[in-house]
Amino acid sequence: MDRLWPRGLSKEKAQVHWWAKELAPSDELRRFFAHDPEKYPEFLRRYRKELEGNPALERLRALIQEKTVALLFAAREEPYHNARALPEILGQEQEP
Numbered sequence: 001m002d003r004l005w006p007r008g009l010s011k012e013k014a015q016v017h018w019w020a021k022e023l024a025p026s027d028e029l030r031r032f033f034a035h036d037p038e039k040y041p042e043f044l045r046r047y048r049k050e051l052e053g054n055p056a057l058e059r060l061r062a063l064i065q066e067k068t069v070a071l072l073f074a075a076r077e078e079p080y081h082n083a084r085a086l087p088e089i090l091g092q093e094q095e096p
Helices: 027-033 037-051 055-066 082-089
Strands: none
Touching: 027 037, 037 082
């Protein structure tokens, strides 16, 4: 989940029903992390903290119970990014 829409992809073409940018990590947290694998555990801890009480997270959990949900993101093919972290936070572990 990103706060900025990816370049070169229109929302219409992507057929996105809900852009949950409010679930993206804060700019401060993203700058701290900077895709450094050694910082990932701390990034994940801080990201969980940021999401506490976020109504969008509860909405996403409810949607996952009802239907298939695809998370779109604009990260390079790196094993550590916030799109990996969100499923972990939701309890759906993903391998790097």
